[in-house]
Amino acid sequence: MAVQASRNDLATAAIFVAIGGYFVLESLNYTLGTPLRMGPGFMPIALGSILILLGLVVAVGAFTHADPEEDRPFPWRGIALVLGTIIFFGATIRGLGFIPVVFLSALGTALASRENNPVSAVIIAVALTILCFVIFVLALGLQVRWFGPWLPF
Amino acid sequence: MTSLLPRVLLGAVAASALLAGTAFAQDYPTQPITVIVPFSAGGPTDTVARLVAQAMSADLGQQVLIQNVGGAGGTLGAGQAAAAANDGYTLLLHHIGMSTAPSLYADLPFDSIDDFEPIGLITTVPMTIVARADFEPETLEELIPYIQENGEAVIYGNAGIGAASQLCGLLLQEALGAKMTEVPYQGTGPAMTDLLGGQIDMMCDQTTNTTNQILAGEIKAYAVTTPERVESLPDIPTAIESGLDLDVGIWHGLYAPAGTDQAIIDRLSESLQLALADETVASRFAELGTAPAPAEDATPAALAETLASQIELWRGVFESAGVAAQ
Amino acid sequence: MDLFASLALGFSVALDPWNIFFCFIGVLLGTLVGVLPGIGPTATIAMLLPITFTLSPASALIMLAGIYYGAQYGGSTTAILINLPGESSAAVTAIDGYQMARQGRAGPALATAALGSFFAGSVSTLLLAYFAPPLARAALNFGPAEYFSLIVLGLLVSIALAHGSIIKALGMIVIGLLLGMVGQDIYTGQPRFTFGFRELFGGINFVSVAVGVFGIAEILRNLENEQTREVMVKKVKNLWLTKDDFKRIAAPVLRGTVLGALLGVLPGGGHILSSFASYSAEKRLSKNPQEFGKGAIEGVAGPESANNAAAQTSFIPLMTLGIPAHPVMALMVGAFILQGITPGPNVINDEPELFWGIIASMWVGNVLLVLLNLPLIGLWVKMLSIPYRILFPSIVLFACIGCYSINLNLFDIYAIAVFGLLGYLLIRFGCEPAPLLLGFVLGPLLEEHLRRAMIISRGDPTVFITRPISATLLALALAAVILALLPSIRKKRDEVFVEED
Known part of the structure; x- marks a missing residue:
């Protein structure tokens, strides 16, 4: 009946097959073992294969129906800024230290929302830096350098 | 990078x-x-x-x-x-x-x-060689031939590669010249659970983890692995006393x-x-x-x-x- | 000593003003830290452990236990308000709790969690007092074969967690199981799927995965179409439960308590299953299963009660046998030892005041928790009126700092980003995150118990059906699958059209 396929289901199937495929391929490097002493490769190969199979079932099912119409833009800006900030946080927390990293990360994430302008983003960042500092460093005693070794002082 | x-x-x-x-x-x-x-x-x-x-x-x-x-x-x-x-x-x-x-x-x-x-x-920290309460051998002198005879039929638990319990087990097997079946656990806690439940036969672990169970009679202790006896377990002989060349802490x-x-x-x-x-x-x-x-x-x-x-x-x-x- | 004398002794310790004070401090700290996204009870106790060094053993342990269930409670608050579970049990609460919050029913959701937890906590404290030693003994009959079958049962019934496609839910469980295998294989020491990074040898951090697939994914979803879509809550309707609500939660709370209390006793992973199992049970028993996943109050009441009951009874193996059931309990062992007490079978006889004092304090703690949290509901709900553009940067930052503070492992932070993206994509394509999380926590256990059972049985796979408990559990699992498949085969044709809703 339906000619159109569900893109969502096809995308899901692709992710399932990709993840399953990776785990199966990588597991081929590990020992399979015997039933008595199963090796590290046994479970991942079994589960990866199941996942590929499930992916194929989803793919076949995709051709039976179409996606409901909806307008959902891809949040490129959000993805780039939120995920970018998280990676930035990890990459610099030891080098730059708590205060600069928290400030810059807060600024970066705040800018992910189009509702924030540079001024409000800076205000949010300052407030969050203070809040996080009080909660994590002063109250919980998290052991980090306030300013890291990459900074000259 | x-x-x-x-x-x-x-x-x-x-x-x-x-x-x-x-x-x-x-x-x-x-x-x-x-x-x-x-x-x-x-x-x-x-x-x-x-x-x-x-x-x-x-x-x-x-x-x-x-x-x-x-x-x-x-x-x-x-x-x-x-x-x-x-x-x-x-x-x-x-x-x-x-x-x-x-x-x-x-x-x-x-x-x-x-x-x-x-x-x-x-x-x-000394280690103790312990077994489930109903395990056959009563003393280390009985345990040695028992393991040498039964070998892989004896199931011994440890807390995974590099853990204290694995190291002790390796030395014990070397000293006995026999191989047992090794069952690794994610940490000593789960291994002790299965020892208490009688799912496995033996373990060798730090006194930190075993003392209380030994004193309560929940598990059997054969020996401590240090040259001297341990103050909190005065009745447990050392391995060396019982004629087993094992010194690990x-x-x-x-x-x-x-x-x-x-x-x-x-x-x-x-x-x-x-x-x-x-x-x-x-x-x-x-x-x-x-x-x-x-x-x-x-x-x-x-x-x-x-x-x-x-x-x-x-x-x-x-x-x-x-x-x-x- | 009979039960009443014991409990009287316990309450004489627990009701000592100083101990009430420390109990209160514990539940307060626990609630506050538990509310912060990204920090579960494990991290909380680890960070606050040093504070207790200077206290007397009873006060210290009462306070730590308070932090534990306080944090657990606080974690559910975050799950309900901003869809951010701090641990696996809260992931279940997030499913319907967050939907309730979006419908302006955050108040009743939080109240349900508080009341359900209180009831469950009180009942299981009694259970703990009365049945601790025999229950702990019974739990020892669970060997690797039984745990394997229990986990299979848990995984299969948890398909009910999804309200959309069953196949996709199964896929998410399997992805979770696979992700759980990342890290060093405990049997051989072989590092798996680590890309050579030593930081991944210990596996992927649970909190990172949870924060990623729930919290970050939700933020990205909300950023899709900010102008046109109403991001946060509709108008808050009421803070308290209606008469109808009370009627709806009574049975789920009761069932959740029983289920949770029983599963919590099993040291090999029973407590993890409690909230998932309760959710599945409620959905199956409900007359309106289609409401689940869209803000069904039963989906908060059951799991929250089950979780809290399990949290209390998971002290049973610790206090009677000295074996920790999960990482938080392992931390408690450390706390006991630092106080000069080695937890084990002797504690109940050697230190009756401490043993019964802690048990009685759990009830006191539950009372304090309710007294503390019911008034706070208004405050939490108000927090939802903070504009989203301010709220989400805070969530991201708290999550990063929280995850980092657990192990100071940078990979825990990178994992948030990776799983945020993966979770966002999968959710966008119609998959749901809760089954993935369940698979993730159960994956390592499933593999561990299977391999261990096979070694111990010397390679004989019939061990799973010759041991009676294991066979019963597997039979139940089979029945669950058949039950799940029957209606879905019948409805298949209609479902194709509704599953995308």
Whole structure:
């Protein structure tokens, strides 16, 4: 009946097959073992294969129906800024230290929302830096350098 | 890739600290000291560290803080300590894993000997050979032939590769010249659960984990693995008494990153000796089934010697047991 | 000593003003830290452990236990308000709790969680007092084969967690199981799927995965179309439960309590299953299963009660046998030892005041928790009126700092980003995150118990059906699958059109 396929289901199937495929391929490097002493490769190969199979079932099912119409833009800006900030946080927390990293990360994430302008983003960042500092460093005693070794002082 | 830049910069900082080190050594310490424990909070090593740190704080007049950096059998934390500034404000408290890591892990980010200055031994926790309450052999004398006869039919649990319980098991099998069936667990807790439930036959683990179960009669104890009997388990003979050549204990040591000023090392070693002489520390250690290292062992020389000889010992043991580095 | 004398002794300790004070401090700290995204009870106790060193053993342990269930409670608050579970049980609460919050019913959701937890906590405290030793003994009959079958049962019934496609839910469980295998294989030491990074040897951090697939994914979803879509809550309707609500939660709370209390006793992973199992049970028993996943109050009441009951009874193996059931209990062992007490079978006889004092304090703690949290509901709900553009940067930052503070492992932070993206994509394509999380926590257990059972049985796979408990569990699992498949085969044709809703 339906000619159109569900893109969502096809995308899901692709992710399932990709993840399953990776785990199966990588597991081929590990020992399979015997039933008595199963090796590290046994479970991942079994589960990866199941996942590929499930992916194929989803793919076949995709051709039976179409996606409901909806307008959902891809949040490129959000993805780039939120995920970018998280990676930035990890990459610099030891080098730059708590205060600069928290400030810059807060600024970066705040800018992910189009509702924030540079001024409000800076205000949010300052407030969050203070809040996080009080909660994590002063109250919980998290052991980090306030300013890291990459900074000259 | 991400970690290269920080490491280079840390190196630069370390180098400058080296130059400045001598000038500040006599005032040391002027700020809190961080001791990295490469295991999670609440574990036996963490407990030892916290007891000692508390006592050392009192002597040094600065807080000694514990930082738990767990993961990869203790090699993550040790790696981080090796890369830390050698200004005496970041130390490492590690156990026997310091000597087994070179044989168990390929491409370690540190060298157990070259990247650290030993400060002193802290304690050596004895191990106990235990079995489920209804296991047939009653004494070690009966156990030895039993294992030699039944071999792989004897199921023995441990807490995974490199864990104290695995190390003890390896030495036990070597001493007996017999192989048992090894069942690894995620930590000693679950292994003890299955021993209590009679799912497995035997275990060899630190007194920290077994003393209470032994005293309650929940499990059977055959021997302790140190040359002397343990104060909290006076009725349990040593392995050597019963004619089994087995001497293994989980020794703990305190280290500073390589290049730390000698004056600082001496100060820390002296403080460690004082901490180990502390009564509270001694009584808590006794409750853990262990004792503080004597003052002559809480020295850089004694730890250096232990470390070097243990690295050699374990290299041989792993080689003959066919355990490869990962 | 009979039960009443024991409990009287316990209450004389627990009602000591100082101990009430420390109990209160514990539940307060626990609630506050538990509310912060990214920090579960494990991290909380680890960070606050040093505070207790200077206290007497009873006060210290009472306070730590308070932090534990306080944090657990606080974690559910975050799950309900901003869809951010701090641990696996809260992931279940997030499913319907967050939907309730979006419909302006955050108040009743939080109240349900508080009341359900209180009831469950009180009942299981009694259970703990009365049945602790025999229950702990019974739990020892669970060997690797039984645990394997229990986990299979848990995984299969948890398909009910999804309200959309069953196949996709199964896929998400399997992805979770696979992700759980990342790290060093405990049997051989072989590092798996680590890309050579030593930081991944210990596996992927649970909190990172949870924060990623729930919290970050939700933020990205909300950033899709900010101008036109109403991001946060509709108008808050009421703070308290209606008469109808009370009627709806009574049975789920009761069932959840029983289920949770029983599963919590099993040291090999029973407590993890409690909230998932309760959710599945409620959905199956409900007359309106289609409401689940869209804000059904039963989906909050059951799991929250089950979780809290399990949290209490998971002290049973610790206090009677000295074996920790999960990481938080392992931390408690550390706390006991630092106080000079080695937890084990002797504690109940050697230190009756401590043993019964802690048990009685759990009830006191539950009372305090309710007294503390019911008034706070108004405050939490108000927090939802903070504009989203301010709220989400805070969530991201708290999550990063929280995850980092647990182990100081940078990979825990990178994992948030990776799982945020993966979770966002999968959710966008119609998959649901809760089954993935369940698979993730159970994956390592499933593999561990299977391999262990096979070693111990010397390679004989019939061990799973010759041991009676294991066979019963597997039979139940089979029945669950058949039950799940029957209606879905019948409805298949209609479902194709509704599953995308």
